[in-house]
Structure formats: C-alpha cells, structure tokens
Amino acid sequence: MTPALEVRSLVKSYGEIAAVKGISFTVRRGEIVGLLGPNGAGKTTTIDMLLGVLKPTSGSVHIEGDDIAARRSETIGKTNFAAVYAQLPGNLTVWQNLNIFALLYGVPGRAARIAELIKEFDLVPFADTRCGVLSSGEQTRVSLAKAMLNRPHLLLLDEPTASLDPSTAQIIREKIKTFAASDGGGVLWTSHNMQEVTEVCDRILFLSRGAILLEGDPRTLPGEHGKKDLEELFISIAREPLLHESL
Amino acid sequence: MNLHRVYAIFLRQWYLIRGNATRFVQMFVWITVDIVLWGFLSKYLGGISGSGPAAGSGSGFNFISVFLGAILLWDFMVQVMQGITMSFFEDVWSRNFLNIFASPLRMTEYLTGFTLAAIFRSVLALAVMLALAGLAFGLSVFIYGASLALFLLILFLFGIALGIVGVSLVLRLGPAAEWFIWPIPALLSPFVGVLYPLSILPGWMQWIGHALPPSYVFAGIRAIVETGTFPIATLCFGAALALVYIAFAYLIFLAVYRKAIRTGLIARYAAESMS
Numbered sequence: 001m002t003p004a005l006e007v008r009s010l011v012k013s014y015g016e017i018a019a020v021k022g023i024s025f026t027v028r029r030g031e032i033v034g035l036l037g038p039n040g041a042g043k044t045t046t047i048d049m050l051l052g053v054l055k056p057t058s059g060s061v062h063i064e065g066d067d068i069a070a071r072r073s074e075t076i077g078k079t080n081f082a083a084v085y086a087q088l089p090g091n092l093t094v095w096q097n098l099n100i101f102a103l104l105y106g107v108p109g110r111a112a113r114i115a116e117l118i119k120e121f122d123l124v125p126f127a128d129t130r131c132g133v134l135s136s137g138e139q140t141r142v143s144l145a146k147a148m149l150n151r152p153h154l155l156l157l158d159e160p161t162a163s164l165d166p167s168t169a170q171i172i173r174e175k176i177k178t179f180a181a182s183d184g185g186g187v188l189w190t191s192h193n194m195q196e197v198t199e200v201c202d203r204i205l206f207l208s209r210g211a212i213l214l215e216g217d218p219r220t221l222p223g224e225h226g227k228k229d230l231e232e233l234f235i236s237i238a239r240e241p242l243l244h245e246s247l
Numbered sequence: 248m249n250l251h252r253v254y255a256i257f258l259r260q261w262y263l264i265r266g267n268a269t270r271f272v273q274m275f276v277w278i279t280v281d282i283v284l285w286g287f288l289s290k291y292l293g294g295i296s297g298s299g300p301a302a303g304s305g306s307g308f309n310f311i312s313v314f315l316g317a318i319l320l321w322d323f324m325v326q327v328m329q330g331i332t333m334s335f336f337e338d339v340w341s342r343n344f345l346n347i348f349a350s351p352l353r354m355t356e357y358l359t360g361f362t363l364a365a366i367f368r369s370v371l372a373l374a375v376m377l378a379l380a381g382l383a384f385g386l387s388v389f390i391y392g393a394s395l396a397l398f399l400l401i402l403f404l405f406g407i408a409l410g411i412v413g414v415s416l417v418l419r420l421g422p423a424a425e426w427f428i429w430p431i432p433a434l435l436s437p438f439v440g441v442l443y444p445l446s447i448l449p450g451w452m453q454w455i456g457h458a459l460p461p462s463y464v465f466a467g468i469r470a471i472v473e474t475g476t477f478p479i480a481t482l483c484f485g486a487a488l489a490l491v492y493i494a495f496a497y498l499i500f501l502a503v504y505r506k507a508i509r510t511g512l513i514a515r516y517a518a519e520s521m522s
Contacts, residue, residue: 014510053513086345
C-alpha cells in the first residue's frame with residue numbers, strides 16, 4: 001500500500017549551512033509517527049517542506065504517491081496541519097474561519113462538516129465568537145478542527161498540545177488516535193512532551209543537527225539504548241548527538 | 248483555477264467589512280474629504296476664471312468636469328490598489344501566512360480573490376463619490392460618454408498592477424515595508440497629469456508620464472471636455488499599457504513568492520524580516 005508520506009533524501013541548505021541533511025522516512029496510513037529532537041534539530045524546517053512553504057534544496061516529498069513538487073495544490077489538498085505558532089485569524093469567528101478554510105480545502109458538505117467538528121471539539125458555545133478572544137486552549141481546538149476539515153490523508157501536528165491543560169490535552173490525544181485508527185490517515189507529530197509521545201506514537205524519529213539519528217518504537221527504544229525512558233534518551237541524544245551518530 | 252478558493256479569499260474580506268462598521272466607514276472617509284475639498288476648489292476656480300459663477304460649468308473651461316472628475320477617477324484607482332493591498336495586509340497583521348500558504352491555494356487564486364475584493368471596494372467607493380459629486384457639485388459623468396468605461400478600465404487595471412507590486416514589496420521586505428505602499432499613488436500623481444496636461448512638465452517627467460497608463464485617462468478627460476473629441480486610439484493604447492503593467496506585476500509577485508519559498512521567508516514571516 002502506498003504510504004501516506006514518503007520522504008526521500010530531503011536536504012535543505014542555507015548557503016553553507018545544512019538545516020536538514022538528506023533525511024528519508026515514511027509514515028504509513030493509520031500510523032502516528034513522532035518527530036523528535038532538540039531545538040534547532042530541523043523539525044520545523046522538515047515540516048515546512050512537507051507543507052510546501054519551503055522548497056527543499058534536493059530530495060522529494062510524496063504524499064500518497066503524489067510528488068508535492070510536481071502537483072503542489074492537489075497534493076497539499078490531501079494534507080492539513082495544526083501548529084501552536086499558526087493560530088487562525090483572531091478577527092474572524094470560529095465558524096467564519098472554518099468556513100473559509102473549508103472552501104480553501106474544497107470540503108464537500110461544508111456546513112455539515114463544520115457543525116460536526118464544532119461539536120466534536122467542544123466549540124459549540126464559541127461558534128460565533130471571534131477567535132482572538134478565545135483562550136489559547138480553545139484556539140488550539142479551533143486549529144485542530146481546521147486541521148480535520150478535509151479528513152486529511154496526512155496530518156502534520158507541530159506541538160499541538162503545547163498550550164492545553166492536561167485534561168484537554170488527553171482528550172485531543174484520544175481524538176488524534178481515533179482519527180488515525182478510523183480514518184486511516186497518517187500523522188506526523190512533533191512534541192517535547194516525551195510522556196505524550198510514548199503514549200500516542202507508534203514510531204518515533206529522533207532528529208539532531210538535521211539528520212535522523214534513531215528510529216523505533218517509543219516504548220522499546222529507550223531500553224535498547226540503556227535508558228530508562230524516552231526523556232532520558234532524548235536528553236542523552238540532545239547533549240551528545242555525536243555518540244549516537246556512531247551507533 | 249478553483250473558484251471556491253477565490254471566493255474564500257474574497258469572503259474573508261467580506262466578513263471583516265461586515266463585522267466591523269469602522270472598516271466600512273473608513274472606506275469612504277478620505278474619498279469624501281477629497282470630493283468636498285476639490286469640489287469647492289473647482290467651484291471657486293470656475294468663479295474667478297469667469298467660466299461659471301458658482302458651478303464652474305459656464306461657457307469656458309469646465310473646472311468641475313476636468314478637476315473634480317479627474318480627482319474622482321484618481322481616487323477610484325487608489326481604492327482599487329488599496330483593495331488589493333488591504334486584503335494582503337489582513338493576512339500580514341493576523342499572521343495568517345502559514346495557514347494560507349500551506350493550503351491548496353494557488354497564487355493566481357490568491358490574487359484573483361484580492362481582485363474581487365478590490366472590485367467590491369472600488370465600486371462602492373465610486374458609487375459614493377458619484378453621488379456626492381453629482382448632488383453637491385453638479386458633476387455629471389455622462390459628459391464623458393462611453394469613454395467613461397474605458398477610463399475606469401484603464402484605472403482599474405493599473406490599480407490592480409500597483410496593488411500587486413505593493414503586495415510583492417511587503418512580501419519581500421517584511422511588514423515594516425508597509426509604509427512604502429501608502430504614498431505610491433501620491434508619488435505617481437505629479438507624473439500622470441491628474442490636474443494638468445503633461446506638456447507643462449519638464450521633458451524627463453513627460454517621458455515617465457507617457458509610460459504610465461493613467462496619463463492617457465486624464466488627457467482623455469481634457470480632450471473630451473475641451474474639444475469634444477474622444478481619443479479612442481490613445482485610450483486603447485493606455486489600456487494595453489495597463490495590461491502590460493499587470494503582466495509585469497504578476498511576474499514580480501511570482502519571483503518574490505518563489506524566493507520566499509526558497510528562503511523560508513513565508514514560514515518565518517515576521518516584522519522587520521529583511522533577509
């Protein structure tokens with residue numbers, strides 16, 4: 001089966017500086033893959049290339065077999081994303097924002113889909129409220145509702161629970177897991193919350209200095225490297241990446 | 248081109264205007280001030296020149312038709328330009344770039360959506376200006392005859408081109424370059440001869456004036472009012488020139504957009520970005 005996402009030898013350089021150094025990976029349908037790494041590891045650069053807002057220096061990105069460079073609009077239409085740093089315009093209401101993005105993503109049965117998501121993300125009381133006056137947690141839920149509008153085949157989430165309280169974050173995690181399991185969409189998830197990653201992700205990729213150093217099951221990987229949990233492994237890699245490059 | 252996506256870009260502007268009376272009123276404040284100021288000035292000049300005691304529409308030079316008519320049309324072009332740039336600034340101000348550019352939206356659809364917003368804004372502004380200038384100062388645009396459509400077309404096309412160039416500048420130089428955009432019409436106005444023929448300008452300014460499509464509109468107004476002739480060939484040249492400007496403006500925008508995608512500017516777009 002064609003994977004939801006296939007990244008081949010992806011490179012992004014800014015002059016002499018290589019932000020991403022030829023990484024390759026796949027995200028299968030129904031799979032949640034965690035993209036981990038310290039600040040400056042190249043996670044957001046990678047996600048920007050997957051979203052088509054940053055042109056790779058070389059390499060390719062295929063979403064369900066379609067090359068993003070060759071058919072950008074059609075390919076991007078199969079994805080969606082939510083990021084803590086990309087809130088929706090605060091001067092429009094929740095419903096207005098979702099309506100605009102439903103049009104942009106060509107969502108069939110727009111009104112019904114928006115109503116469904118507003119209900120699913122507990123946004124009914126805020127449907128006609130401007131997003132700018134919502135709490136950060138509520139805004140994140142609106143962003144996630146927007147990310148689900150087109151039932152994406154590939155969902156990119158950059159720290160989606162960063163501004164949520166533990167209870168809401170738990171609910172969101174369950175929603176994402178249900179989405180991957182029932183809709184069969186692949187999910188690429190970045191987070192600095194190692195407990196969350198262990199709970200949610202089927203597989204993780206450890207990125208450091210623009211290269212993938214480790215890959216595996218978040219529940220077994222720490223033990224394989226003599227660490228008690230993912231957090232300890234993360235700290236170890238973040239502080240001594242060269243040691244792991246040789247593994 | 249996907250019309251749903253074009254409509255989405257327009258709808259965003261419509262929601263903003265509908266949801267805030269201040270935005271709606273703001274669209275008419277400056278044009279009202281302009282019409283009132285130039286209306287009275289035209290009346291005064293008409294009175295002292297003897298071409299009309301008060302209305303400026305006597306036997307000689309018709310100040311109302313030439314001056315006020317020209318200002319009205321110039322303001323129309325400015326509204327078209329602002330329809331484009333304001334739509335873009337809404338995305339800049341609300342930091343909506345990543346959501347917009349990471350969607351399936353194509354750049355032609357983005358700019359077409361802006362153009363729809365510009366049509367909406369400029370047609371409303373034109374209606375208000377025509378009503379005010381007609382009721383308060385007796386300006387009748389019917390004096391321009393069928394050429395009015397060509398005047399509006401040239402100014403509309405050139406306004407779109409200016410708007411796209413403005414958007415490109417801000418996309419390239421960052422939000423802090425916003426101040427570059429507002430004075431563009433004022434900087435061009437001396438060269439296009441809104442209120443005087445190009446022949447009174449120094450040679451180098453005339454060359455620039457002839458290269459700017461609005462100069463053919465204002466020369467056309469004067470020709471119609473003063474001699475009754477309709478310089479169709481000249482106006483068609485002005486329209487063709489305006490189309491060339493749109494093509495160039497689009498190419499500039501594409502070049503800036505592609506550079507922004509290559510350098511990561513879209514993803515990192517923030518105040519003072521000058522990379």
